[in-house]
Amino acid sequence: MTVDLNLVVALGALLDERNVSRAAVKIGRSQPATSSALARLREIFNDPLLVRDGRGYRLTPRAEELRPHVARAIAALTATFKTPSDFDPVTSDMVVRIAASDYLAVVLMPQLISDLVRLAPGIDLRVVAADRRSAITLLREGKVDLSLAVTEQEAPDVLSLPLFDEEFVMVTRPGHPYHSGPSTPERFVEHPGLLVSQAGDGTGIADECLAQLGLKRRVAVTVAHFLLAPRLLANSDHVLVIGRRVAEAAGKEQGLCVEALPFTMPAFTARMFWHTSTTNYAPLVWFRKLIASTAVSCC
Structure with missing residues (x-):
């Protein structure tokens, strides 16, 4: 069965107003058009829906049964065609x-x-x-x-x-032997690297930059998580290269040393x-x- 959505709207107004003239005003249609809609609805439901009661109308039992279903249907239609400007983050439950x-x-x-x-x-x-x-x-x-x-x-x-x-920095434990001499790329590669790699790769951007200088370090450990990496430095001589924001947060929480790299790396x-x-x-x-x-x- 094909449903005419105009009839759904008309039915809602008729059940609410219990009067053809007032229902017509509510939905912005003429009284004859609303009367025609009522006739069509009576045919569909095989029920008079509105019956005379003195000077007004009352709903039939079938019409009373339909009221909550029609109200939900109209509410769903209204929500479906709601304009973007109606979005309210305070009441949204998405x-x-x-x-x-x-x-x-x-x-x-x-x-x-x-x-x-x-x-x-x-x-x-x-x-x-x-x-x-x-x-x-x-x-x-x-x-x-x-x-x-x-x-x-x-x-x-x-x-x-x-x-x-974001820029890259290096992170080490306090007292790391790197800090006992000059900060140079050559001294940097003397110490084992700790690399964050979700794919488990043994080389990162730092290694590519070092290769351009003709240098290579040993990547001793790779891990998949940025939060885990700084925690592995406390009792080792590994050197971690990581973005400054996470490095500084970890440095404060775990007492680690954060400083500039001794070679150039592009920001991201x-x-x-x-x-x-x-x-x-x-x-x-x-x-x-x-x-x-x-x-x-x-x-």
């Missing part, structure tokens, strides 16, 4: 799915969650791990709404916004990615603005 690298989750999530609790307490987050290889793929497969990653990967159906720039840019299909979707427009402002406040 779920937002984010793919984030370990590093960006550490930097951004504490402040983002604090902002959400204050501005949109009903929005829930689902954060999954991503690296520079999977950040775009997860978006294109529709598995997440946003990706936070450090990658130059491009796709015609994915847009991005830079969040902040943290970016937010989203699929073009969600560009104008009001809830995610608001959420992207929230992440951008969070990046400014905490970075």
